[in-house]
Amino acid sequence: MFYEWLARLTDQFQPFNLFNYITFRTGGALMTAMFIAFILGPRLIDLLRIKQGRGQPIREDGPESHIVKKAGTPTMGGLLILVPVIISTLLWGNLRSPFLWTVFLVTVSFGLIGFCDDYLKVLRQNPRGLNGRLKLILEFSIAAGACYVLMLSFAPEPETFATGLAIPLLKNTWINLGLFYIPFGCLVIVAASNAVNLTDGLDGLAIVPVIIACMSLAFIAYLVGNYNFSEYLGIPFIRGGAEVTIFLGAIVGAGLGFLWYNAPPAMVFMGDTGALALGGALGSAAVAIKHEIVLAIIGGLFVLEAVSVIVQVISFRLTGKRAFRMAPIHHHFEKLGWQEPTIVIRFWIIAIVLALIGLSTLKLR
Numbered sequence: 001m002f003y004e005w006l007a008r009l010t011d012q013f014q015p016f017n018l019f020n021y022i023t024f025r026t027g028g029a030l031m032t033a034m035f036i037a038f039i040l041g042p043r044l045i046d047l048l049r050i051k052q053g054r055g056q057p058i059r060e061d062g063p064e065s066h067i068v069k070k071a072g073t074p075t076m077g078g079l080l081i082l083v084p085v086i087i088s089t090l091l092w093g094n095l096r097s098p099f100l101w102t103v104f105l106v107t108v109s110f111g112l113i114g115f116c117d118d119y120l121k122v123l124r125q126n127p128r129g130l131n132g133r134l135k136l137i138l139e140f141s142i143a144a145g146a147c148y149v150l151m152l153s154f155a156p157e158p159e160t161f162a163t164g165l166a167i168p169l170l171k172n173t174w175i176n177l178g179l180f181y182i183p184f185g186c187l188v189i190v191a192a193s194n195a196v197n198l199t200d201g202l203d204g205l206a207i208v209p210v211i212i213a214c215m216s217l218a219f220i221a222y223l224v225g226n227y228n229f230s231e232y233l234g235i236p237f238i239r240g241g242a243e244v245t246i247f248l249g250a251i252v253g254a255g256l257g258f259l260w261y262n263a264p265p266a267m268v269f270m271g272d273t274g275a276l277a278l279g280g281a282l283g284s285a286a287v288a289i290k291h292e293i294v295l296a297i298i299g300g301l302f303v304l305e306a307v308s309v310i311v312q313v314i315s316f317r318l319t320g321k322r323a324f325r326m327a328p329i330h331h332h333f334e335k336l337g338w339q340e341p342t343i344v345i346r347f348w349i350i351a352i353v354l355a356l357i358g359l360s361t362l363k364l365r
Helices: 002-009 014-020 022-052 064-069 079-092 098-124 132-153 178-199 207-224 227-233 243-262 271-288 292-298 300-319 329-335 340-360
Strands: 164-166 174-176
Touching: 002 014, 002 022, 002 079, 014 022, 022 079, 022 207, 022 243, 079 098, 079 243, 079 271, 098 132, 098 178, 098 243, 098 271, 132 178, 132 271, 164 178, 164 292, 178 271, 178 292, 178 300, 207 227, 207 243, 207 271, 207 292, 207 300, 207 340, 243 271, 271 292, 292 300, 292 340, 300 329, 300 340, 329 340
Parallel strands: none
Antiparallel strands: 164 174
16 A cells, blocks of 8 residues: 555655665564554453453363463464554555465465354364364365466466476476466465464464564565576566565564564464464465475474374374374473473474575575
């Protein structure tokens, strides 16, 4: 909105030229989202606490400490992220960008799915919430639509680019997925969404790695949207792709605001409303800037959490024994006697290291 209104008035007022710079608008989106989250936080938390009464149901098979410490904490705190992100993106983004709108709508849509799930959990005090099969159908449908739009957005480029998968560490090397491009993109988006949701089990555990991943992807989005940088680094150049930077910057700002209230001991949980939306944002952003494999490195912590659940299920079905004391893996460490802050901070460190490794692939080619 600011871009549409003010950038055109540069001839009348030279400082308005700042709105033509992605970096300036990203900073503006970050600060705006963070400020809104800070202001909205206390009011929203009080409202959720009043409406939800006993708060989110706590898993009976979970760590015993959660039943005492976390019972009564309101959920749906993802609204404290989504509302600032929506407002900030609409204010600072170029609303003509198909890349921005695609990532934006995926995030909001996944957030709505998560909201319905949280609503059912709170209303019926049932930890299962929305039917799992229905949830996956909705997620894959939204992801498929997003991937199709992105594929059309790449239309001015060669077909191999539109349906291609970029290989890290190799300059201008592609695997043309052809008809499998949309299923692959769907898998990336849905997997990222649910992996973040699995990670969201301890106070502050999910939001900081999300912020780290968003900062990393925002940096990459800025580079792929700049022809000189992308040509120098040998990474895909995506005309208009840099607008995704602004959206990711808004998530970073809102995430910092949310962390203020989610830091141990948490005053609010993000719930599926936030976790599904944030994971969808990471997945769709990675597809939009053609760094899907790099996302698996940067978001390696989320991959680890998801894999631990898969291993646990397979192990139990094949052998009748559990590979971990409890899955996802952060609960395994709780069962081993690690304190919650220790697990959270060590996982943050892992997320930082993985992000640095992922970013290093931009130069090591």
